[in-house]
Amino acid sequence: MKRFTALEARIDAAAHRVLDRLPASGASGAIVEFIVFGLKQAWACLFGGAMLALMIGTRLWWPDDATFARYDFLFLAAVTLQAGMILLKFETLSEAKVILIFHVVGTAMEIFKTHAGSWIYPEDSFFRIGAVPLFSGFMYAAVGSYLARITRIFDMRHTGYPRFWQTLALAAAIYVNFFTHHFMLDIRYGLFVATALLFARTTVHYRVFRFRHQMPLLLGFLLVALFIWFAENIGTWSRAWLYPGQERGWTPVSIHKLGAWYLLMIISFVLVTIVHRPKALGAAANPLDRGS
Numbered sequence: 001m002k003r004f005t006a007l008e009a010r011i012d013a014a015a016h017r018v019l020d021r022l023p024a025s026g027a028s029g030a031i032v033e034f035i036v037f038g039l040k041q042a043w044a045c046l047f048g049g050a051m052l053a054l055m056i057g058t059r060l061w062w063p064d065d066a067t068f069a070r071y072d073f074l075f076l077a078a079v080t081l082q083a084g085m086i087l088l089k090f091e092t093l094s095e096a097k098v099i100l101i102f103h104v105v106g107t108a109m110e111i112f113k114t115h116a117g118s119w120i121y122p123e124d125s126f127f128r129i130g131a132v133p134l135f136s137g138f139m140y141a142a143v144g145s146y147l148a149r150i151t152r153i154f155d156m157r158h159t160g161y162p163r164f165w166q167t168l169a170l171a172a173a174i175y176v177n178f179f180t181h182h183f184m185l186d187i188r189y190g191l192f193v194a195t196a197l198l199f200a201r202t203t204v205h206y207r208v209f210r211f212r213h214q215m216p217l218l219l220g221f222l223l224v225a226l227f228i229w230f231a232e233n234i235g236t237w238s239r240a241w242l243y244p245g246q247e248r249g250w251t252p253v254s255i256h257k258l259g260a261w262y263l264l265m266i267i268s269f270v271l272v273t274i275v276h277r278p279k280a281l282g283a284a285a286n287p288l289d290r291g292s
Helices: 006-019 026-044 046-061 070-087 093-116 136-153 164-180 188-199 217-237 257-275
Strands: 157-159 203-207 212-216
Touching: 006 026, 026 046, 026 136, 046 070, 046 136, 046 217, 070 093, 070 136, 093 136, 093 164, 093 257, 136 217, 136 257, 164 188, 164 257, 188 217, 188 257, 203 217, 212 217, 217 257
Parallel strands: none
Antiparallel strands: 157 203, 203 212
């Protein structure tokens, strides 16, 4: 798997021509790493950021008397955006596979959760399955897109990574519990413990620009889950979907939802590893890739 698409390779080469002239040590070197980190994160969030922008824009400016449903516009815009990213080489075909997997897995959970009353979609639409408008699957796909892209552009490697079958079993148990806790014992706290035990020794090593950095993978899961919680607040403010109690006026999403997103991060990460298998720190780099 190449680290960069052809477009990204050109962007990387242009960045090197500018940034290689700057000091590599001291405060200047740290500032360069921080700026590149932010730019790469923004690039990885391209699909999710575009979806949030569409939700905000249609919340502010969609006509109340429009004959075309807002949710249908969001669905068609998401399909167009996805197709455009592939055609313009903004993402790889393997990442598109990840997005498809997330769309299917996410839509299946949406159908169940809306039936159980966990949240609602308050507007009408044509492109829907039951009470679930089809654009909703792209919100899960945005998470998959982000994780697949950061795995690649940050050249992520791992130490202490558990056996692949163990991660699959944990992800399956978490996914099943999202359904069964409505009518059986909720085992989410046991799943938190299992997650901590399984990934306790796992460290992710990632390259920003000149240097490799590292952090515990469990901390990485938490940071991404927190970011998604902020995005979820934007989504509910835009009335893309609503939780119970938000129907008559928006209120922030409970911080307790962070736990659910943390567990969903485990599922998301494991699904990505089906396509992009985790690399050990000592694995050979692709000789065609640049160092940033």
